[in-house]
Amino acid sequence: MNRKFEDNLLRLAFEDMSPQEAAALEREALQDPEAALALAQYRQMRTGLRDLAEVPSDQLSKERLREAILARGLTHEAKPAARSFGWSWMPVMAAGLAVLVFVYRPHAGTDPKIASHREANPFTYPTIEVPPSGPVAMNSSKMIETAGVGTSSASFMSPSVPAQTVAIVTHPNRNGLRSRHQARNERSLNGLFAFSGTGTGNVMESVIKPAPSTSGADTATMASPAAATPPASPIVLIGNEKDGSTGASRATEVDSARNVVVGG
């Protein structure tokens, strides 16, 4: 049997052809014992696959999903009430954007890749993003509200430099979904040392510190970086288990170190 004929038998067995084509091929197959056997076997394969359709029931729940989403600090904020005014919000938004562009105009030497909002591939590692919900301006001493009520202030003080605090506040949506930062995957690292759960409640805070004069690299602009480019060769993971023949720790090469947690 040639390959094409076998492929057609496969298609026939899985009912992937028109009735006329199927009837003609079936007649042809029955005249060739080898083809007939192959067809019978492919039909067996099909039946077998259908039998695999039975799956055990799941234990998924929307509560678990909600917890997982909250653990990532993800929210989709309710649209502001201004939308009910129809098209009039557009000029306001345009003015706000113009202010933003002016405030955040690129400085000399700024790496545009870093400054721009990253495009997140939906099918890749999740990143934390807060969708913009209105004009936002960075001001060293103003509270910035993304959607309304509820602020708290706290600041980290560096040992030697007074801190300027900017608080970014998120507002729970109308369904009461509060966002907070939580650690992920603590299981594997619990007990290594104590971790602070920074950022509780519904407030996320950022601290911008003025550049200490001691460091020459403390400038607001980022010059073209001498990138710390990791080598293209595979990463070697050295684990606890031993290589039975050498007695040394077993090393494994991995192409992608994406999910390897590293300390530093």
Added chain:
Amino acid sequence: MLLSAVKLSICLLATWAQGDLTNRERTAWTRILPSTVVIGTADKPQTVGVLLDDSGLFIAQNDGISTDIMQGVANGHTVKLSRVAVDTATGLALLQATPWAWGDGRPAHLSEKSVSNGQQLFVVLPSGPIRAEFVRSDRVGVLTISRRMFPLNELKFESPDGATAGGIVFTQQGELVGAVSATLQSPSQNQTQNAFDNGGLRAIQQAAAGNGGAGGGVRPLTTPQTLAPKLAYGPGQLTTAYTVGLAVMRRVVEGFRSPTHEVQHPSIGIFCKDSLGSGALVEKVRKDGPAAIGGMQLGDIIQSIDGERIKSQIGFASTMLKKEIGQTLAVWVLRNSLQVRLTIVVGKA
């Protein structure tokens, strides 16, 4: 009679197959030998250590040290080895030999120059030296137990008989390169060996090497005429092994030699993962650590450090390796679509 003749032939062939040391190698080995100690119990030698200074401080792979006090033989002296310190990041241990007098051994020195690809090396095992070849120095490894990333050297050698864990690696000029941390490939037995039982062949090989029985206890390394016996007769599968990079070794040695015997690796006290080429995603922030004090938070994505772009957690760790404790860093992170600049003072791990 016939069997004896066969065995004798094999013995001679085995000797030839293992290879005598060249004059140059013999000279190097004479220089290396006084720097080494064979560590083990009375039942079997476990690993090898290398002398750091004249006070009797040795460094060895901690994996091979089963108890805090072990027996060893260094340069012909039987010594007690007490574990003084362990650098958990690299898995290296500091041992104090007693009794030890100035001049009982020759401290090893780290290779000043980078080792070249293809350069011939020695790996010193309890059973003697084996030849190895330096492959490359640009490997990156993560020790999963400590979650620390280090540059690694990769070497290859023909699989010897016995463990290679903790083998000390020297250049043929007698300079210290490192200790075998891990191996990638397990040697497989050459099919010729099927003709003999394992014990028989091993006995032949050891007789040729003059090392006596495998289970004879801790024996001093001597100036051998041949290399350590190999696992298989004939060319065996190559073992790929890794040692921690020279720069990190230097830091470990300096730390162990210091009065506190403490190795200080620069750290800001976080764990991070890759954020898909766009930075390092902070997974954990140590309470009261440098990063926490500097305002870093869970979920921050590190974008750059002192102007150096960080593309992944490996890039972050590579950059941190170059920093010094006490150094102040300008760190840019992405937090909720906003760029935030933090100032963090490097601490120690």
Added chain:
Amino acid sequence: MELDSDISLVKRARDGDFGAFEMLFERHRTLVYRFAYQMTPRRDDAEDIVQEAFVRAYQNLDKYRDEAKFTTWLLRIVTNLCTDQARMFHRRQALEQQEAAGALDWMTMGGFDDPVQNLEADRRKEALRKALTALPVHHRSVIVLRDIEEREYTDIAQMLGCTVGGAKLRVLRARRALRDRIAPLLGEEKK
């Protein structure tokens, strides 16, 4: 636009209505779970994948375009998650392949005339399951979609991002791969 159509629920979820997203979850969880289970036949792994898929879907609702069905989009996320999982646990997969091969070898120890008849149905099923699991993700996914979940080629094409013809070709290749893997099970004899 229907009030409760997928597109409508997505839109409401984007606007901050988490309840709408929960409705999407309840509506499609079984389908997504079934697919995830077929891709990685361990219930807890499948549940983890489903949950992660919905979390990512929630996170990226802004990027969903209604040219494709919401379920198609979800299944694509699941396939990518399974690919990530397969890459990370390639050693486990290699082990499964060995197990599958081992299982098939054992299966051929039956009678020579009709080995299939000599096998118990559940063992045959298990062997087929292992063979399917041992397939690379890109083959496994299309077999699951077409031959187990019986999705239309148009859906499969959307999920794969190719034409219907391309989807059919992918399915054919996957079936060939599976057939080769279970040839002893089917009692093929090379003459």
